[in-house]
Amino acid sequence: MRLLGLCDISEEKVKDFLKKQWGSTEMVISSGVFDCSKLDGFAVLNDNAQITGLITYYMTEKECEIISLDSLEEKKGIGTLLVARVEEEALENKCTHVKLITTNDNLLAMKFYQKRGYYLAELLKNAVETARKIKPQIPFTGYDDIPIRDEIILEKLLNNVRHNSTI
Secondary structure, three states: OEEEEHHHOOHHHHHHHHHHHHOOOEEEEOOEEEEHHHOEEEEEEOOOOOEEEEEEEEEOOOEEEEEEEEEOOOOOOHHHHHHHHHHHHHHHOOOOEEEEEEEOOOHHHHHHHHHOOOEEEEEEOOHHHHHHHHOOOOOOEOHHHOEOOOEEEEEEEHHHHHHHHOO
16 A cells, blocks of 8 residues: 655646546535645555555645545555545645535545544535536435535544644
């Protein structure tokens, strides 16, 4: 298992992975429309040089936003490794927090991030309706046939990361 920056992987390989996972390289959320293949990020490659996990993010002066996270192999630490690497990058760039947006049906993501110190920061009711106007292929139902309607913002303050790492 190797962790690489997306700049060290062929753009075609990254695009193919994103299209397979998301239907396109485009992510439409309330914070914007992002071409994930053009964002900064990291990937985990297996021994056959195949992507088994990928994370993309967007950084501003004080904030880092995770735009996408995918792990093809659950319970192997791939997602945790990718998120931790983005948090390190955010700290190096003096960001105060990391945030992300998920949808109301993605209970696994909410559990995953909360176990890693993220908290539910905001509920954006019916936000997916607006996203569907830009990306109509967003499904109407998601995990466990839950209707996909709302976006949920999760955040993690990075001063806690810095503090905990010195203990």
